[in-house]
Amino acid sequence: MIGSGTSALGAAAGIAAAAAEPAGTAVEPAALGAVPLLEARGLVKRYRLGGGLLGALGRGGGRRSGTVRALDGVDLDLDRGECLAVVGESGSGKTTLGRCLLRLIEPSAGRVRFAGEDLLALPARELRQRRRRFQMVFQDPDGSLDPRFTVGRALAEPLAVHGLAARAARPARVEELLRLVGLPPSAAPRYPHELSGGQRQRVAIARALATGPDLLIADEPVSALDVSVRGQVLNLLARLQDELRLALLLIAHDLALVEQVAHRVMVMYLGRVVESAPAAELFGRPQHPYTAMLLASVPVPDPAVRRPRGAAAGEPASALEPPPGCPFHPRCPIARPRCSRETPPPAEVRPGHRAACFYPGQAPRAHGE
Amino acid sequence: MSAAPPLSVDRLTVTVPGPAGPAEAVRGLSFSVGRGEALGLVGESGAGKSLTALALLGLLPAGVTASGRVLVGGEDVLALPERRRRRFRGGRLAMVFQEPAAALNPVFPIGFQVAEAVRAHRRLSRAAARGEALALLEQVALPDARRRFRDFPHRLSGGQRQRVVLAMALAGRPEVLIADEPTTALDVTVQAQILDLLGALRAEYGLAVVLITHDLAVVAETCDRVAVMYAGRLVEEAPAERLFAAPAHPYTRALLAAVPRLGRPAPRGGLPTIPGAVPEPGAAPSGCPFHPRCAEALARCRRDLPALYPLAAPAGGATAGAAVHLARCFLHGEEPQEAAAGGAEAA
Numbered sequence A: 001m002i003g004s005g006t007s008a009l010g011a012a013a014g015i016a017a018a019a020a021e022p023a024g025t026a027v028e029p030a031a032l033g034a035v036p037l038l039e040a041r042g043l044v045k046r047y048r049l050g051g052g053l054l055g056a057l058g059r060g061g062g063r064r065s066g067t068v069r070a071l072d073g074v075d076l077d078l079d080r081g082e083c084l085a086v087v088g089e090s091g092s093g094k095t096t097l098g099r100c101l102l103r104l105i106e107p108s109a110g111r112v113r114f115a116g117e118d119l120l121a122l123p124a125r126e127l128r129q130r131r132r133r134f135q136m137v138f139q140d141p142d143g144s145l146d147p148r149f150t151v152g153r154a155l156a157e158p159l160a161v162h163g164l165a166a167r168a169a170r171p172a173r174v175e176e177l178l179r180l181v182g183l184p185p186s187a188a189p190r191y192p193h194e195l196s197g198g199q200r201q202r203v204a205i206a207r208a209l210a211t212g213p214d215l216l217i218a219d220e221p222v223s224a225l226d227v228s229v230r231g232q233v234l235n236l237l238a239r240l241q242d243e244l245r246l247a248l249l250l251i252a253h254d255l256a257l258v259e260q261v262a263h264r265v266m267v268m269y270l271g272r273v274v275e276s277a278p279a280a281e282l283f284g285r286p287q288h289p290y291t292a293m294l295l296a297s298v299p300v301p302d303p304a305v306r307r308p309r310g311a312a313a314g315e316p317a318s319a320l321e322p323p324p325g326c327p328f329h330p331r332c333p334i335a336r337p338r339c340s341r342e343t344p345p346p347a348e349v350r351p352g353h354r355a356a357c358f359y360p361g362q363a364p365r366a367h368g369e
Numbered sequence B: 001m002s003a004a005p006p007l008s009v010d011r012l013t014v015t016v017p018g019p020a021g022p023a024e025a026v027r028g029l030s031f032s033v034g035r036g037e038a039l040g041l042v043g044e045s046g047a048g049k050s051l052t053a054l055a056l057l058g059l060l061p062a063g064v065t066a067s068g069r070v071l072v073g074g075e076d077v078l079a080l081p082e083r084r085r086r087r088f089r090g091g092r093l094a095m096v097f098q099e100p101a102a103a104l105n106p107v108f109p110i111g112f113q114v115a116e117a118v119r120a121h122r123r124l125s126r127a128a129a130r131g132e133a134l135a136l137l138e139q140v141a142l143p144d145a146r147r148r149f150r151d152f153p154h155r156l157s158g159g160q161r162q163r164v165v166l167a168m169a170l171a172g173r174p175e176v177l178i179a180d181e182p183t184t185a186l187d188v189t190v191q192a193q194i195l196d197l198l199g200a201l202r203a204e205y206g207l208a209v210v211l212i213t214h215d216l217a218v219v220a221e222t223c224d225r226v227a228v229m230y231a232g233r234l235v236e237e238a239p240a241e242r243l244f245a246a247p248a249h250p251y252t253r254a255l256l257a258a259v260p261r262l263g264r265p266a267p268r269g270g271l272p273t274i275p276g277a278v279p280e281p282g283a284a285p286s287g288c289p290f291h292p293r294c295a296e297a298l299a300r301c302r303r304d305l306p307a308l309y310p311l312a313a314p315a316g317g318a319t320a321g322a323a324v325h326l327a328r329c330f331l332h333g334e335e336p337q338e339a340a341a342g343g344a345e346a347a
Helices: A003-013 A053-057 A094-101 A124-133 A151-161 A167-180 A197-209 A227-244 A255-261 A279-284 A289-297 B049-057 B082-088 B110-121 B126-139 B158-171 B188-205 B216-222 B240-245 B250-258
Strands: A038-049 A066-078 A083-087 A109-114 A134-137 A215-219 A247-252 A264-269 A272-278 A347-350 A353-355 B007-016 B023-033 B038-042 B065-072 B093-096 B176-180 B208-213 B225-230 B233-239
Touching: A038 A094, A066 A094, A066 A109, A066 A272, A083 A094, A083 A255, A094 A215, A094 A247, A124 A134, A134 A197, A151 A167, A151 A197, A167 A197, A197 A227, A215 A227, A227 A247, A227 A255, A227 B250, A247 A255, A255 A279, A264 A279, A264 A289, A272 A279, A272 A289, A289 B188, B007 B049, B023 B038, B023 B049, B023 B065, B023 B208, B023 B225, B023 B233, B038 B049, B038 B216, B049 B065, B049 B093, B049 B176, B049 B208, B093 B158, B110 B126, B110 B158, B126 B158, B158 B188, B188 B208, B188 B216, B208 B216, B216 B240, B225 B240, B225 B250, B233 B240, B233 B250
Parallel strands: A083 A247, A083 A264, A134 A215, A215 A247, B038 B208, B038 B225, B093 B176, B176 B208
Antiparallel strands: A038 A066, A038 A109, A264 A272, A272 A353, A347 A353, B007 B023, B007 B065, B225 B233
16 A cells, blocks of 8 residues: 555655665664764763753752753664664653754764764755755654644645655645555645544654655654554554665653564663663663663553562652762662762673673563563 | 442533533443552543543532532532532542642642641641651652752652652542552653552552553553543443453453553554544544444444443452453343444444
């Protein structure tokens, strides 16, 4: 159903060159010398808090001003056809990361390369031109859809802005985009408020795909949807990603959901990546004690399975005053003196599996199902 | 156990104003919760679960009306004059909502607020109330309770604030606790701690708990019994073990299948889903409200609303007496079943 529309979409949007590579399903590993589509190194985002309201209200210590390190040296590689999930709790920096990668907010330091090009060095004008190649889907579709525009107009607008389809060709493209996300052509004259939440998120995804992007960053794309509808949108994202060979960065807090679609997972804590691994590895053999605690905290939809009590302790420290040493050590069940003095660097514990912990794999295991 | 249950709801109907006239957002809901028991009230948006919570507390907004009975310790909350109802709330009947910040006053220290809650329901000196407040804060395991006593709410994390709200809820020595999405705004590691705390408090005080949530996994962890709502109706009620092991209503079955399970991923892009969307409040279809999305719908499901049919207890079930299992579905009715007309044709 979607196949025929897909090739037309690719051609019309001008991503033919990108898509012309062998259409294998395997992901080319960056290690073989190929440049990954998206590459970030040492990404840092600092926010200065003055003596104003924010500074005065900061919880935690008594400091009235200072610097928040929302991102504290993040490395990331993402390829076409690959889904990388970024998970973490509030304050982990996962949302800031997504926005910094696309320069929706300016990183304070570090490097971002997109298709080999230094994104941070691009002048604003050129950055705008590149924007059609990387798009974003947000948690709340209402934030990206103007309530006064019909669905058809919302989808035609990016085509016009980026000069991707002549006026006469736009209705056909709009119909194609709707079909791509599983909506009938009759949705085009509708207004957002006439659609359900799941349908609105489909429109937001169609709008992001209108410019034929290579990279899609989805920040909690199904969190605002009903449980019975989440699967529809998640399945759609996975299918579109495979068919269009998109690089998909999925930012999410729901680990069970992430496990459904991610090829690789990155776990963040207080602005740092504490663990990254292929999904099966990470869920099957978590190496960082924080990952183990996260997994042990996920409630199980089965009363016969008892989650171990007391598996989780404490709450993340304030990013205003991150603890010295390993940021997780105050909550860590296996912390030793060294952990409060030195910050463990990410180290490879198995091939492709990195953990920023001096004692990887030693935390108690999650549920014994 | 033989006495009247702390909370009993009888044919509760909540009517909300809508563009096309008044609409019934909750329709004929009945359930009861025993001492020390936790009932999970589960549903998606538009199920009517949050309006149910507000109706139980007598907090419905202006223009929204409730009929039926909500008996707390034998008294009908819906029939009480507002003055007496106010004394009920925070007393016998306590509540915890999703957003703890909304339940706390930003300009008073947390210790003071808990002490005030104590004094609102008991004749105690200020000093005695402060002592009681500190004991409550220690009981909800607020870290460093003594030191944090004079802290303002904004100095606390979300999980710590929810602990303070729980301490305030306990101040009136309640029999019934209504918890509406109490952990939805919290991170997963914090949610785990608050759920553990809720369980401990329930056991300690013999609280009757109504846990209102969209999250089936949270219910599985915390509740003895589960009531599933859809489009304002109760569609299934069963002991938790039963509901998760042998769900009877097609909606419950589909919803359970749609919940991803850690460690058991579906094939990529193949997570089971329910077609369509939940109906808007007041726009529920005729007959069974789930029939347009139901794979097993019969012709009569479009016409008639099924009753809540009792299901036979599982063979060899030891606790058959108390373990009522009800499903609002003709598949479990007495009548001879028609040939399936198929819900797919509607789609």
